[in-house]
Amino acid sequence: MNWYYASQGRRVGPVDDTEFEALVETGAITQDTLVWNETLSKWTPYGALDQGATPSDVRIPKAEPRQESNTPQPEQRDVSFTGNNATCNECGKRFAQDDMIRYQNVWVCANCKPIFLQKLKEGADVSGALVFAGFWERFAAKFLDGLIQGVVNTALGAVINVALFTLGGRGGHASAAIVVVSQLFQLALSAAYTTFFVGKYGATPGKMALGLQIVTADGGEVSYARALGRYFAEWLSGLTLTIGYLMSIWDDEKRTLHDRICDTRVVKKKR
Numbered sequence: 456m457n458w459y460y461a462s463q464g465r466r467v468g469p470v471d472d473t474e475f476e477a478l479v480e481t482g483a484i485t486q487d488t489l490v491w492n493e494t495l496s497k498w499t500p501y502g503a504l505d506q507g508a509t510p511s512d513v514r515i516p517k518a519e520p521r522q523e524s525n526t527p528q529p530e531q532r533d534v535s536f537t538g539n540n541a542t543c544n545e546c547g548k549r550f551a552q553d554d555m556i557r558y559q560n561v562w563v564c565a566n567c568k569p570i571f572l573q574k575l576k577e578g579a580d581v582s583g584a585l586v587f588a589g590f591w592e593r594f595a596a597k598f599l600d601g602l603i604q605g606v607v608n609t610a611l612g613a614v615i616n617v618a619l620f621t622l623g624g625r626g627g628h629a630s631a632a633i634v635v636v637s638q639l640f641q642l643a644l645s646a647a648y649t650t651f652f653v654g655k656y657g658a659t660p661g662k663m664a665l666g667l668q669i670v671t672a673d674g675g676e677v678s679y680a681r682a683l684g685r686y687f688a689e690w691l692s693g694l695t696l697t698i699g700y701l702m703s704i705w706d707d708e709k710r711t712l713h714d715r716i717c718d719t720r721v722v723k724k725k726r
């Protein structure tokens with residue numbers, strides 16, 4: 456039998472009887488947790504099903520054909536579907552959150568669900584507590600990104616110098632324009648670099664090298680839009696005499712100013 460249950464305002468499932476029992480045993484499903492399966496006409500607190508019974512013991516009469524149109528169905532329940540992706544706590548791959556189960560602040564993909572539930576049963580520590588990256592790790596990552604972008608910019612600068620030299624005889628206007636254009640180009644390049652890597656991989660190459668990842672507050676994936684917004688928000692961290700960066704030192708979640716603005720966290724990757 457396929458079960459669904461509500462966790463933190465989300466519908467989770469389907470899980471089979473064994474998984475369901477494991478979730479009950481570990482306390483992920485409590486007496487108050489709303490649960491549903493195809494034999495139930497509406498979402499019901501687990502405790503109201505049959506006190507103390509395990510799902511396989513529960514004998515629920517076959518569902519009558521549903522006449523009432525206002526009978527809550529799982530898909531009509533007041534739960535939010537964000538359409539976001541999340542990183543599986545077991546395999547580290549990314550999946551749509553709708554295809555995953557959520558346990559506390561941990562996301563687990565369908566493939567890893569059996570392993571995960573087995574671990575839960577064995578009482579292993581499955582806490583997906585985010586491990587926040589410290590100031591120096593982030594500084595090192597930033598430094599690496601600076602090096603990479605520096606190489607690109609130097610190459611670009613060489614091209615521009617050649618262009619300036621070629622246009623040398625034609626007065627200052629053309630060369631001034633080239634400088635402005637090249638500045639804008641470098642800005643666009645820098646924004647694109649950050650947005651692309653953070654949006655696609657959750658980390659710039661510098662962060663990847665240090666095993667760091669940018670995630671949302673609940674450990675989810677950072678969208679391209681948020682990545683771009685964060686790029687510009689980071690300017691503020693720079694403009695505040697880098698106090699925006701230093702904020703991570705005393706913040707309990709090691710957030711910089713731009714992390715606070717964009718509600719992101721920088722965490723150490725599990726593997």
Ligand SMILES: [Zn+2]
Pocket residue numbers: 543544545546547548563564565566567
């Ligand atoms: Zn997985």
